[in-house]
Amino acid sequence: MNQMAGKLDTANVPFSDADFQALAALAHREFGLSLAQSKKPLVYSRLSRRLKAREINSFPAYLDLLGKREENAERLELISALTTNVTSFFRENHHFETLRTDSLPASIERARNGKRLRIWSAGCSSGQEPYSIAMTILDMMPEAPRHNVKILATDIDPQIVAKAKAGRYPAEEAGSIPDGFRKKWVKLEDSGTGQISMSQDLQKLITFAELNLIADWPIKGPFDAVFCRNVAIYFDQDTQKRLWQRFSELLAPGGFLFIGHSERVTGPASATLRGVGITSYQKTAAASAATNQ
Ligand SMILES: C[S@@+](CC[C@H](N)C(=O)[O-])C[C@H]1O[C@@H](n2cnc3c(N)ncnc32)[C@H](O)[C@@H]1O
Numbered sequence: 001m002n003q004m005a006g007k008l009d010t011a012n013v014p015f016s017d018a019d020f021q022a023l024a025a026l027a028h029r030e031f032g033l034s035l036a037q038s039k040k041p042l043v044y045s046r047l048s049r050r051l052k053a054r055e056i057n058s059f060p061a062y063l064d065l066l067g068k069r070e071e072n073a074e075r076l077e078l079i080s081a082l083t084t085n086v087t088s089f090f091r092e093n094h095h096f097e098t099l100r101t102d103s104l105p106a107s108i109e110r111a112r113n114g115k116r117l118r119i120w121s122a123g124c125s126s127g128q129e130p131y132s133i134a135m136t137i138l139d140m141m142p143e144a145p146r147h148n149v150k151i152l153a154t155d156i157d158p159q160i161v162a163k164a165k166a167g168r169y170p171a172e173e174a175g176s177i178p179d180g181f182r183k184k185w186v187k188l189e190d191s192g193t194g195q196i197s198m199s200q201d202l203q204k205l206i207t208f209a210e211l212n213l214i215a216d217w218p219i220k221g222p223f224d225a226v227f228c229r230n231v232a233i234y235f236d237q238d239t240q241k242r243l244w245q246r247f248s249e250l251l252a253p254g255g256f257l258f259i260g261h262s263e264r265v266t267g268p269a270s271a272t273l274r275g276v277g278i279t280s281y282q283k284t285a286a287a288s289a290a291t292n293q
Pocket of ligand 1: 001031032079083084085086087088091122123124125126129154156157160211212213214228229230231234262
């Protein structure tokens, strides 16, 4: 074994094209990830850390490990290593503006009359996105907790979902939260930890869960809006097209889909989702009528 001062030296572990192809095939099969050959150096650098952590000295051995049924945790480490969790409060703020002006008014009125209001943050990372949605709703509908109003927040990575549920962040992150919202729903912890925490009012509106977007969804729509931003970017074209179509099917008539700044709706869903602003789409009435027949 290639050891250095008692520690595994992964610096020189060979990484052949065949190793890369086998990893790329697994990442595609299990998670829909698309890894172009140009990503080989990045994959090498990210996964070398996993080899080190598991004290494994070759990529074929790591692939064997990943293939074992009981190694689900390592398969999730793989996806964490190959994707990023970068997010922030009110990221791509224009989506929250569209939510406020074009989507929520009608949904809130319906919710006040006893109907459901549902929003899905799909690929929510550490939770800043669903908490931003919750603040936007509570600002417009302070009585939301007494109505049938829920935000579903899902991510494939169990560690990141646990972090989202905890709702604690470094205080610097509060900078992108509008002042009025921060005063109402964000608490600076007294203990001098430099952490902020999300209020119970926000937490009560959100249900967090683990979900792989390319697997089955045990989820019933319809949703008034779906946020799936900066997630599909990791998927190949066909997987993206299927994803947009599945969202379209789950959206309520006139429902909104918000996607990441470098993403575009493509494939069959382009016929049912009309572009209504920067990376914002609305399910057309014709599509809604067809779905509801
Ligand atoms: C860059 S973050 C985006 C966070 C947030 N939506 C935003 O735009 O700020 C991408 C998230 O997608 C998640 N992800 C990647 N592949 C996924 C999959 N197959 N199913 C569900 N989530 C996935 C990652 O775990 C990560 O938390």
